[in-house]
Every structure is written in C-alpha cells, then in structure tokens.
Amino acid sequence: MKTDESRRPPDRFPKSLAGSWRLGLAVAVGVGMGWLCPLGCAPPHQSLNYSLMSQAWDTIENHYMDRSAVKPLPATYGAIQGMVASLGDTGHSTFLSPEMVKELKITVHGELKGIGIKIQSRQGHVVIVAPIDGSPAQRAGLRSGDIILKVSGQDITGWPITKVEQQISGPPGTKVTLSVLSPRTGHIREVTVTRATIKLHNVTWRRLPGTDMVHLRISSFDGGVAEDFAKALVEIRKQKVGGIILDLRNNPGGVLDEGVRVASQFLHGGNVLLVKNAKGHIHPVAVKPGGMMTDVPMVVLVNLGTASASEIVAGALRDRHRAPLVGETTFGTGTVLGEFRLADGSALLLAVEEWLTPDGHSFWHKGITPKYQVAR
Numbered sequence: 001m002k003t004d005e006s007r008r009p010p011d012r013f014p015k016s017l018a019g020s021w022r023l024g025l026a027v028a029v030g031v032g033m034g035w036l037c038p039l040g041c042a043p044p045h046q047s048l049n050y051s052l053m054s055q056a057w058d059t060i061e062n063h064y065m066d067r068s069a070v071k072p073l074p075a076t077y078g079a080i081q082g083m084v085a086s087l088g089d090t091g092h093s094t095f096l097s098p099e100m101v102k103e104l105k106i107t108v109h110g111e112l113k114g115i116g117i118k119i120q121s122r123q124g125h126v127v128i129v130a131p132i133d134g135s136p137a138q139r140a141g142l143r144s145g146d147i148i149l150k151v152s153g154q155d156i157t158g159w160p161i162t163k164v165e166q167q168i169s170g171p172p173g174t175k176v177t178l179s180v181l182s183p184r185t186g187h188i189r190e191v192t193v194t195r196a197t198i199k200l201h202n203v204t205w206r207r208l209p210g211t212d213m214v215h216l217r218i219s220s221f222d223g224g225v226a227e228d229f230a231k232a233l234v235e236i237r238k239q240k241v242g243g244i245i246l247d248l249r250n251n252p253g254g255v256l257d258e259g260v261r262v263a264s265q266f267l268h269g270g271n272v273l274l275v276k277n278a279k280g281h282i283h284p285v286a287v288k289p290g291g292m293m294t295d296v297p298m299v300v301l302v303n304l305g306t307a308s309a310s311e312i313v314a315g316a317l318r319d320r321h322r323a324p325l326v327g328e329t330t331f332g333t334g335t336v337l338g339e340f341r342l343a344d345g346s347a348l349l350l351a352v353e354e355w356l357t358p359d360g361h362s363f364w365h366k367g368i369t370p371k372y373q374v375a376r
Helices: 050-063 072-085 098-107 161-168 225-238 256-264 309-319
Strands: 094-096 111-114 117-122 125-131 147-151 175-181 188-194 196-199 203-207 213-218 243-247 271-277 282-286 298-302 325-327 335-341 347-356
Touching (some): 050 072, 072 094, 094 098, 094 161, 117 161, 147 161, 203 225, 213 225, 225 256, 256 271, 256 309, 271 309, 298 309
Parallel strands (some): 213 243, 298 325
Antiparallel strands (some): 094 347, 111 196, 147 175, 271 282, 271 347, 335 347
16 A cells, blocks of 8 residues: 655654555555464553563574574564454454565555555455556456455465565566455466566546546545646536546545545535544544535446545535445455554564544454445
C-alpha cells in the first residue's frame, strides 16, 4: 500500500495508512511466522522474557546441524514477525524489513515494480485483494478473492505472507507462475505473469455513449489522488452531466486524507468518518468544505476488492444518504496503521486506531454490504 501525506513528520509514514499499502509487487504484508500463542500468551503487562529468547537462540547457534542456516538477522526478523503475529491482527499489523520499507516509499511516487496485486492473509489462505488497473496481474486475469496456492510450483501452505511476497516479486521482464483457486467455481488454474514497471493512473473518467452519465473510476487512494480527482471533476462539470457512477471496485485503498478529500467533493457537511483509538475514544473527521459535486445524482460501485480508504468513501456516501452502493460486500480493512521505525531501517506497522462510518458502524473484517447486491 502506498502512502503520502503532506503533514507527516520526516522519516515517518502517516498514521492514516490503512492496511492497503503495496510493496514492490503491490502486495499487502500480513502476519509474520503464523504464531498465534500456541502455548498461551503472557498475562497483561508482563515483560518480554529476553532471557528465554536468548536461551533459545544460543541453543540453535550451538547445536543446530545445518550451520549455513544459522543466521542472526533472519532469526531476529523472524522473532519480530512472530511478536506481531501473536497480536492476531491478520492482514493488517505487520513487520517490514528495510528492503520492504524502501519499496513502500517507491510506490508513493506513482510507480511500482512487480505484477501489480495486493494480497492479504485470510483464514489461513493467501487471498488477492485486488489487481491494480493496467497491471500484468489484471491482464493475466487474476481477480479479487482468488486464493494463491503455489508460487512457481512451490506449495505456499503455512508460509508467512512476507515470504509469499518475496517469491512473487522480482525484476521487470521476469516471469512468475501462480496456482490460484477461484472460490466461486472451485477451479484451480495456472497463471504465468511477466513482471513489469507499473505506471499508476489512479483517476480516469468517460461519458457513457448516448447518455448524460459519467463513469468515474478511482483505482487507489495514493498520494495526489484527490488533486487529480478535483481536476477530473472540473472537466466533468463542463459536460453538464446528469449523474455520476463512481467506480471503487478493486480499489485497495491508500491514504486516509486522500479518501476524505474525495468524499468531501460529494458532501455538504458533517463527517466523513469516525476514528476510535485503543482506549475507545472516538473523534470525528469532518467533511472538507468546497465540494464540487454535492448535488449531482450518483451511485457507487463496490466489490470484494474495495478496501481501506475506498471503504471510507463508500461508507460515508452511504451513511450520509448521498449515494446507494451497488455490487458486492467490500473487503473489510478498517484499521489505521501507525508506522514505527526500528534501529536498522526496518519498521513495524501496527493497528493503532479503527475507522467507523459516520453512523458509527464498524466494517473491520466484515466489510460494507451494498444496498443493491450484484454478483460478478
């Protein structure tokens, strides 16, 4: 998931990162080693047992037979991944290596390298949230909800999602083959995708032939999207349109402020969302004044690939009775990720707040169900 925000302090990504960031191949990193307290979690406020951890490492270092596999840095990262995984916040809070942090920063600037998908861990499966518009993944026919079973012939059952991401990523021009299961049909297919440098075109629109309706598409909420969206609305207003179809399908989200600014273009006032912190305190995020399309009739298209900031926009327009939602229940990414740098350039992305719709509805892990349900 890509992030950008003009108010952020140096060397920090915004708290408004929503679990929809994309790394080199535009994937979301979920849990680390898959540990979920098999022997029971420590009581609240009990300190981490560093002595026990040190004892475990010393035992490995002194007795494990395959000496080439005994590497302190991967072991350290694995331990951190395990700590994050113990939180049970599958598909949201995560650990990033320094290389992943660099890739995340690259995607802020309008391009990424890889096949162009976002993935998350769901119920033990690696699930495609959405392919990016115009990406090799989209052209190859990968779809929201597809479950990845193998990468280049390797069964990924039990793999941490970070390892899956690393196996799928690679230099532009190289190929990767995925075995994917369609949950709709139960069919397993092999898909070979050529990696590429992907230019991101996040806002597109066209007037539907023979009508006064405009199809307005937002493919993600990366930095700068709200500005591009405002420019598109200026041009659309010149068309004197009778209605707008806002297409948020397969939009994996991005930066909170970008979503707030986009939703504000359609609302007179009030709130775009509510934000609840770890102590249960709730504060509203108000509509930004000056919306250009507050009275034009509209509908919003959503599907399983609608996640994160795109769910914020959809939820705001629904709760404010501004537009009905049409399509499928959305993905259900409803946490705010805070980014915390570690000493070697790695980072923790931790869920520090939860997003709620203006009426106070949670959609984390549940998604938002449209008024008019239309299956693909």
